[in-house]
Amino acid sequence: MSFPAAVVGILRGVDPGFFPAAMEAAFEAGLEALEVTMNTDGAEEIIGRSRPSVPRGRLLGMGTVRSVDEAERAVAAGAMFLVTPNTDRLVIEYARSRDVPVIAGALTPTEVQAAWSAGASLVKVFPCGALGGPRYLAALKGPFDRVPLMPVGGVDLSNLEEYFRAGASAVGVGAALFGRDALEAKDAVKLGRNVRHFIEHCPLRSAGGGHDITHNKGEGNVQTGNQGY
Secondary structure (H helix, E strand, C coil), rough: CCCCCCECCCECCCCCCCHHHHHHHHHHHHHHHHEEECCCHHHHHHHHHHHHCCCCEEEEEEEEECCHHHHHHHHHHHCCCEEECCHHHHHHHHHCCCCCCCEECCCCCHHHHHHHHCCCCEEEEEHHHHHHHHHHHHHHHHHCCCCCEEECCCCCCCCCCHEEEEEEECCCHHHHHHCCCHHCCCCCCHHHHHHHHHHHHHCCEEECCCCCECCCCCCCCCCCCCCCC
């Protein structure tokens, strides 16, 4: 199962009324995958109403999925991928049973191995910034050179290239991608400009495609490349 995006945008606490404009602006600016966190008020309704408007080649998913119950609700709402803050084998197995890509959270080497062995499409290293950022990611890539890692927490334009040099297969970004001011002002035009600027500086960006990562039965076999959708 693959996850073809180099940047995952994370929206937590977004105003449901502003979300459609924000999603449209972000996708038009080049964002490939957008995550709404489960603990956002009305998250399931946001996903359900917005899924029909997702352009071809773009992904709308649910993040902060902490249990199988939440995973089931997210998929029922129309989530195209799931993101967890922790390693939960049952959630990963459920997502795989529904052919839904899952980005599983992990922090320690033990958790990284557990998430990948369980079948995660991508392993989210969270909170990466709190443990040294790119240096910590590079240390993990030593033994886990064939596991695709997505750092989350503290990623911004100042360290974006460093994260990819350290071995990131993708990055998860919140306010640093969209712009805190744009979010607070509910300014979709400014939000789109911010997203475009960020994407333009992403080393793995490509015309019409992201970073393809294929998981093969938890064995650590990874195919990478800007292969599109």
